[in-house]
Amino acid sequence: MEFDPMTPIWAQVAGHLRLEMVTGRLQPGEKLPSGRDLALQFAINPNTAARVYQELEAEGLCSTRRGLGTFVTADRARLEAIRLSLAREAAEQFLSRLDKLGLSPGDALRMVGEAAATEDSQHP
Amino acid sequence: MEFDPMTPIWAQVAGHLRLEMVTGRLQPGEKLPSGRDLALQFAINPNTAARVYQELEAEGLCSTRRGLGTFVTADRARLEAIRLSLAREAAEQFLSRLDKLGLSPGDALRMVGEAAATEDSQHP
Amino acid sequence: MEFDPMTPIWAQVAGHLRLEMVTGRLQPGEKLPSGRDLALQFAINPNTAARVYQELEAEGLCSTRRGLGTFVTADRARLEAIRLSLAREAAEQFLSRLDKLGLSPGDALRMVGEAAATEDSQHP
Amino acid sequence: MEFDPMTPIWAQVAGHLRLEMVTGRLQPGEKLPSGRDLALQFAINPNTAARVYQELEAEGLCSTRRGLGTFVTADRARLEAIRLSLAREAAEQFLSRLDKLGLSPGDALRMVGEAAATEDSQHP
DNA sequence: GTGGTCTAGACCACA
DNA sequence: GTGGTCTAGACCACT
Secondary structure, eight states, rough: OOOTTTHHHHHHHHHHHHHHHHTTTTTTOOBBBOOOHHHHHHOOOOHHHHHHHHHHHTTSEEEEEETTEEEEEEEEEHHHHHHHHHHHHHHHHHHHHHHHTTTOHHHHHHHHHHHHHHHHHHHH | OOOOOOOOOOHHHHHHHHHHHHTTTTTTEEEEEEEHHHHHHOOHHHHHHHHHHHHHHHSSEEEEETTTTTESSOOHHHHHHHHHHHHHHHHHHHHHHHHHHTOOHHHHHHHHHHHHHHHHHHHO | OOOOOSOHHHHHHHHHHHHHHHTTSSSSTBOOOOOHHHHHHHOOHHHOOOOOOOHHHHHEEEEETTTTEEESSOOOHHHHHHHHHHHHHHHHHHHHHHHHHTTOOHHHHHHHHHHHHHHHHHHH | OOOOOTOOHHHHHOOOOOOHHHHTTTTTTTTOHHHHHHHHHTTTHHHHHHHHHHHHHHSSSSSEEEEEEEEEEEEEHHHHHHHHHHHHHHHOOOOHHHTTOOOOOOHHHHHHHHHHHHHHOOOO
């Protein structure tokens, strides 16, 4: 995994794990790698790895049991709710940006269609 | 104007001016406020204001004429091209995010429709 | 029983048993569950269960007889004294906190009254 | 200031500043010491000092402006609300503890009165 | 100067 | 082994 030097490493790793959790690639209740292991996997400092779990725990995506490790929340409903809220947030941000550019929701729909088609033609 | 503490102030002010220019609220060729005035308007440090124009100039959106001030580019085609590229970039980023969340372009279209409807019901 | 991740599990279980003993729900002289049983009941590690009895024993609330098990102290006076000291400690801590918040003992009495009323209205 | 080795230093310093803020000894909008200064004042590491402000900011007690420093929130209502919620929390915790000890809210009121009298006789 | 981040390495309590 | 905390020192971008 490569890191964008402009955004904190802990945020990038957290973003990655967040996706793994809300999409089910990391199962609810599953044990996450230990801080030390996470540090090794992403070639970061253990302190930075701890910061990652600190963030995800604050979002309610995982919980920590001292001496045992950190675990994905078992609350499937919460995971799905977060997944949807992330999607909604993206949609709203998109519409807001287009609006500031002087484009209507109708324009927005058209642009999404075009962009999707472009993607498809590249990965048919 | 409120500032997001996570992103540099100069980037936020630059983003704001960029929109004004690209949408025509600031006319092509129009004189922009002096660095000192910009600092007063946005309650920022003059150094920060200078950084703003430095950024916008690098993007070709404005140019500085010594002793006269800073002016929006008169190249209407460039302004419109930037406007469209910003919109396309937003659309692609949106689709990419939804894809990472396990949602298809079809889902994306649906979410945009829902979000637009929500906005409409709030600002009918 | 749920565990507060901020305080050691052994302390939380010990606190629970302490209350059972001091209020008579566990009778003086009564045999306590074996370390292994305690571990099962609270879903904790046997080492942690041992730590619990180690703590309670140090407080004089129970004693271990090798080969027989661990027993609540038969000293009713000591149990009652500990119960009162726990209550007094709570009261003093409460007053101290309110004082640091700039509230007088009079305010404290009023807040206890209000809180008690709130509790009553929920569990009348 | 002396530190209780059982609780994190950052939590203790945060608790101290929290009281200063909600009681008005630190005024709303006032600039807090820089991270480096805080570290010097309390003889702690700058990183630990940063952790303190990170915590207080998450509670909405202060906000940080990059390059400028950290400032007590100017929202007096919020400060007062937090002060009252801290007091209420203390009262509820107190009643809950006494309840678990088998003592009624009436007993609680009596104990507060006694404890207050004891304090008074020591600091008349 | 100010905060934000990261690294390196250490110690500790908990399970 | 696991997380939690702390220190020391460094670099960076922002103001």
